[in-house]
Amino acid sequence: MRKELSAVICTKEKDFVGLRWHMLKTFFRTLSIALALLLAIVWALSLLVTPAHAASVTITPAGAFDDNNGNYIQAHGGGMIKVGSTYYWFGEDKAGENASNTSFQNIPCYSSTDLAHWTFVSYVLTRQASGDLGSSRIVERPKVIYNSATQQYVMYMHIDNSSYSENKVGVATSSSVCGNYTYRGSSYPLGNRSRDMSLFQDSDGTAYLLSEDPANGLRIDKLSADYLSVASAIAVLTPDHEAAAMFKFNGRYYLFGSFLTGWGTNDNQYTTATSLAGPWSSWSYFAPVGSNTYNSQTTFILPVVGSSGTTFMYMSDRWTTSNLGTSPYIWLPLQVNGANITLPWYNTWSIDTATGLWGNAVSAYAINAGGSAAGSFAADEGYSGGSTYSTTSTIDTSGVSNPAPQAVYQSERYGNFTYTFPSLKPGAQYTVRLHEAEVYWTGSGQRTFNVSINGQQVLTNFDIYAAAGGVRKAVVEQFTATADANGQITIQFTNVKDNAKVNGIEILPSSSVTPTPTSTPTTTPTPTTTPGQTCSVHYTVTNQWQGGFGASVTITNTGSTSVSGWTLGWSFANGQTITQLWNGSYTQTGGNVSVTNVSYNGMIAPGGTTNFGFNGSWNGSSATPTAFTLNGSTCTVV
Structure with a gap:
């Protein structure tokens, strides 16, 4: 068991x-x-x-455009097409060529999702033993569009002989965007000659050939339904322009073109219309006249369409005739305002292909005029004219708001000269600080000069000694300025007595100032009185000598609403008389004084300040004013 x-x-x-x-x-x-x-x-x-958006990338016009293999991109005279979220860039392979040798080599295709990092994909057309793609032929300005009906990518290009006397267009097709293209031959569109050309695809899918016909002008011709031939003429524009490019925005067509100056650059132009058949507006310049379109020639306008907007990117070539393969690419964001187009220059700028928005990569400047880098101040740059001087004398910066480093006041640029600060945001407001110190003259009235910002005079008969209160003393003159339509602030210094001069310049974003229109107002805004408006005034005598004095006046908006245009009033008790004033315009009747803003400092945000200064004369005594009114309202004296 x-x-x-x-x-x-x-x-x-x-x-x-x-x-x-x-x-x-x-x-x-x-x-x-x-x-x-x-x-x-x-x-x-x-x-x-998916991510909310891709990070923005920096574009540097005329910078290093290299592919994933470290080779300089060969896409000259090219164009782009977007397929899905990827951009494909086609152009001419000019490696090793010059203006005397431009024979066809290859048409490469590159890909990118952000427009900054490019991958070489393939050569979609290569040199052939004979025919239009032979070694002695010219193949230029390839452009590609997609035909959704035939599901073919169609490429047009300028076909010519080595003497540029044949003037034809060629056509090639492929079933994939960067695949091998089959060349289909060349022709004279509608019997006309065609040199520099481009393509435009309208929102309804209709495609057009834009070509320079030397006998007639710039032609707009409609393509057939399959895009393989030219069907009909739409318009001929004169005077003749080449290197055409076109985009459409809000029902308006924008057509760009270059004058016929060979490899030499010129001031390119644009015209607009609400119908491709016209009427077209008169040709106008879109880049600063005399810049030769920043020494480049139009090749393509790329719409960068994103979730938040569209940026129209101007693409051009800066031809280097001695080595065409190294020709820089100039890419810049166009400013579109109705029928008006401007093209400011930016040393660098940013683009986000997901949002379609661009940004300005330059936010501020600080330069040491006439000297090398000092602290946060960069070495002297952006100037035209003038001479430089330096000293080892110590400069007194006590009591100065926002002083520069000592070394800045020890160097200077003097004479008649101009500073230009590019790559700012068009229409945005900036604070301009001019750092000054008199190191030569030991009395007032020995050096006077005028200063203008974007054509608006901001200092008249300015006397550094008088404003600073002595020799080797620093003074900072501060203004508000609006970057012009080209994203520039230009400061001009003009001699009156002896030499104009400046020691340092700062351009800073004016985040506390309400933006004003891009164009500089030609008239002073009418002052407005806000009920309950409050203000304070700080009046300081900065210097005094026998028979004369200098003063600085700071107005603070202590209210809750902005002051839009201002007039400050007070009375002198001892017969003082203003002899010169800056940052404002004044009238004086007897002892009664009224100072009105100028165009660039009429807006005072809540908590914001504005300042002006003046020199005056006196006899016997010079008492400080005890009461001030701003637009009729009494201010607190502080």
């Missing part, structure tokens, strides 16, 4: 152990399946989630 019972117990224990092992295996198998399902769900969800 004991053996049998023992055997039974043993058997049951084995059964229990087996059952327990079976249960464990089942548990782990179920757990592994559950984990696998969970991972699959996470993976599937990850496919549905």
